[in-house]
Amino acid sequence: MKKVNIGGVPEHFNLAWYLTLKNGEYKDIGINLRWHDYPGGTGDMCKALRNKDIDIAVILTEGIITDIINGNPSKIVQTFVQSPLIWGIHVAHDSEYKSIEDIKGTKAAISRYGSGSHLMAYINAEKNNWNLEKDLNFEVIKNLEGAVEGLTNGTGDYFLWEKFTTKPLVDNGVFRRIGNCTSPWPCFVIAVRNDFIGSNKDDLDAILKIINNTTREFKDIPSIDKTIANRYKQQIDDVQEWLNLTEWSQELIDENTIMTVQKELYNLNIIPKIVGYNKLVTKL
Template sequence: MKTDKMDTLKVGGVPEHFNLPWRLAIEEQLFEASGKSLIWEDQPMGTGQMVKKLESGELDVAVLLTEGITKAILEDGLKAKILQVYVTSPLHWGIHVPFQSDIRTFDDLKDQTFAISRYGSGSHLMTYVKADQEEWDTNTLQFNVIGDVEGGMQSLEKNESQAFLWEKYTTHPYTEKGRCRYIDEVVTPWPCFVIAVREDLCGSEKEFLNEICTIVGKRAFAMKNSENVIELISNRYDLRSGQVANWLIETDWNYDMKSYTEEIENTIHYLVKLGLISKAKVENWESKLFC
C-alpha cells in the first residue's frame, strides 16, 4: 500500500557538533522550497533510542551510528533503510573511567562493568570492537545500561560502572570538570554516521529524501570551509577552540552523496566476526539495508 505524501518529516540525531549542518539548514529554511518542513528532535540517548523511535514511527529520519543501524536492520529486523553515509570519517570514542580510580589502561578493565546507553548502541558495540582488538574474550563483557552521557557520568561517579565509551570531544568538558578521566580511545573501522529512514518512506518520499541529503551535504561543506566555523561550534557546544580545530581536521561529511558500499560491507563483516550479526542474516544485505 502506498504511503501518503508527508508535509513534515521528523528528524532525530544526537545533540552534538556532528549534526550542526542539519541544525543550520533547518534554521536557514533551506528545505522550504520543496514545500515541506523538517522538525529536528535531539536524541541524547543516542543510536539505541533512535532505533526504537524509527520502529515506533516517532521519527521519520535518523542520523545514527553505522554499526548500530546495520545491526538493527540485518539482525533485529528493523523496518528501516539507509539513505547514505553522512559522516565519512571514523568516530573517535574516548574510553573514560572514574576520576579517582586506579585504572590506567584498557587492560585494567578486564572483568569490570561498562556503562552503555542501550544495548545495540555505539557505546555497547564499540566496547566489543575494542575488546576484540585487545584479544579479550568478548563473552565475558559486562554492561550497565545508563541512558545518556549524563547517566554515564553518574554511573562512573557512583562506581556502578568502571568504564564508559563516548565521543571524546563531547565528553571533554566532563573530563575538565573532574567527573571522569580519559585513558584511551578506539576508532571506528568504518564511516561513523549514516542517514536512515523508515522503510515505508523509501517509495513515497524517495525524491525528497535524496534532496535532503544533497542540501545537508552542501551545508556541511560550506560550514567546514567557513572562516568562523571554530567559533561557531565552540560557542554552541561548549568546546574549547583547540578541541574544535582538532575535531575538524579529523572529520568529513559526505559532501557529494557518494556511495560507500564497500565500507558498509566491511562493517557487516566485522559485526559478523564479533557475533553481533549472524551469517544467515547477511544474505542479500544490500537490498535489506539500502533505500
C-alpha cells in the same frame, strides 16, 4: 506543508542540520522538517524509526546495520560523516583504573543494548584480545548524563563515547580518559524508514540536496570553529582538531564498507548473519 521528522544526537556532527533549519531552507521548498534530539544515541533512534516517531535518522553505521538485520524496516540512503569516530574510553576521575588492561572484566556503562557504546565495547575488547564472554559486562545508563552518574557512583566502571563530546567532562575532572578506540569505518549514515522512502522520494532527495550543499562547504563557514566552541561548550583548540579530522560525505556508502562492518559484527556474534548489500542500502 509536508511534515518530516528527523532524529540525531545533539552533538557538533549535526550542526549542519541546525544551520539549515535555522535558515529556513526546508520551509522554502515546502517541507516542515522537525529535528528531534536523541541524547541516548543510536539505540534510541533505532527504536524511534521502528515506532515511526521519526522518518529519518542520522545514526551510527554499525548500529543501524545491526538493527536492520534484526528487523528494523529502514534502509541507509547516504553516508553522512565519512571519517571514523574516535571513541574515548573513560573512567571516573578518581577511579583506581589507570589503563585499558585495568578495565578488563569490569562493567562497561552503555546507553542501551545495540547502541554505539555497546557495540564499540566489543570492538575495544577484540582489539585488546579479551575473552568476549568473560571479560565483557554491561550496565545500561541511558545517556551521557547517566554515564556521569553511573561512573561517579560506581554502578559502571568505564564508558565509551565520542571523545570530543566528552572532552569538557575530562577537562572538568568528572571523567579521566584512559585510551581511545577508533571505529574502523565511516561513522554516521542517514537511514530512512522504508515506507517513507516509498512514498516521499522527491522530498527525501530535496532534503539531502540541502544538507549536502551545507556539508560540502561546512569547514569554510566563517568562524565555524567559534560557533561550535560556543554552542557545544568546547575549547577552540579541540574544535579545530576535530574539524581537521572530520570529513563529511554526500555519497552512498559502498558495498565493500558494508561488508567490512558486517563481517566484524558477525565475528563478534553481534549479528546472526551477513546479508546482501541491497537489504541494508537503497540508492535514491
